Amino acid sequence: MTAMIDITDAKKTFTMHLQGGIELPVVSGVTFQVNPGECVVLSGPSGAGKSSILKMIFGNYRCDSGRIGIRHRDALIDLASAEPRQVLNVRRSTIGYVSQFLRAVPRVATIDVVAEPLIVNGASRADAQARAGELLQRLNIPARLWQLPPATFSGGEQQRVNIARGFISDLPILLLDEPTASLDAANRAVVVELVAEKKRQGVAMVAIVHDDEIRHLIADRIVDVTSFAAAA
């Protein structure tokens, strides 16, 4: 099977120039693959570099060295050396990212926040909104809130809007950064279901999940990030 994500020997160090140029090694020698339909969960204590690895796969953090191979439109692209335009194309049609927090734009209605990734990829507004509505319904966001911007919602509601936005598109790779962190049991179960559906559609996923029960339910494989600990 051809891997969707193929990371080889990736390394990340932060140099803090404002603190006298301290070097903070984050990870090195990061090497793993993710196949279609598979959910790989990154494990390790807080500060081990899980989120940094996820951000490197999304092209949000730069790599010092190594390769972040991504299968994009039937070709392999190295995101570590890709041009900004290529990274944007990969994000639009290949990699989705569900961050821990919603970065809401003022004035945009919840339904449109969720529908946007589909519209960007060419869906009609009506179709996109219909699918957005279905997802919001499943995630128990009442319809009376859909026309409001999510900025005033509770933390849990915002996270569910964020999840709906992340899961709405048909991208072949999905990165999940603690998607269930501030959710109640019922909504956690919905997320587990959504992940299972994505697997059946052949989506390759990398997730960070602290909840042992959820991890057990979604992980096909666990990658221990402490094995990539950078030598300080």
Next chain:
Amino acid sequence: MADHDLLENDEPLLVATSLSKSFGRIAACRDVSFSLYPGEVLAIVGESGSGKSTLLQLLSGQLAASAGHVSYRMRDGVARDLATLGEAERRFLFRTDWGFVHQDPAQGLRMAVSAGANVGERLMAVGWNHYGRIRDTASDWLTRVEIDTARIDDAPRTYSGGMRQRLQIARNLVTEPRLVFMDEPTGGLDVSVQARLLDLLRSLVAELNLAVIIVTHDLAVARLLSHRVMVMKGGRVIETGLTDQVLDDPREPYTQLLVSSILPP
């Protein structure tokens, strides 16, 4: 942000090559090179005196470079060196294919003539002559920038700051330019007015697939609007890359300082 397909094999719209500008012994802009593609939004950030406004003037052909050149792909697909364009050609470009949104709307508008005329004037400059169509189009554009069409016959000097800025945007976009230069378009506006303007700009840019070069000292504006950012200091581009990469993982000491200087709300 929402955007149209940034094709991977299309041609750049504008290419800057080793642009430099000195004022006497002061180098305001040193050796700047980059390519801008159709539909791409590039933010130029840096503090006052970093050379960002000088660069914008060089790129828009309003200032002659001391060295280097800018080439622009005209609507016929041919790339032309801006320095070789005649004055008439350059002015035509400015009235049709380019827009320029100034920080101070009074610089980009005619303050004493009606809002409708401010928008319609750009259409007449490209040969429109049917009064009814010009007025209808102007009225459409006022609606798009959220100005009550009942105010179409009022002059912008009777408008609030936020309305003036929205009118300036309508005036610039009515001819469907492919490239818009913006110099601190949200500077000098109240925060709530800024948010509305940014949201409007963001949706218009995506809808019209505009290429934009925006100068701002506000990193939040850069994050919301731009795909790519160039950080300037002392006339040089010291760091460049995907906007979220540069803002979330800044490498250069000066960029780290800029990013860490933002006060959380």
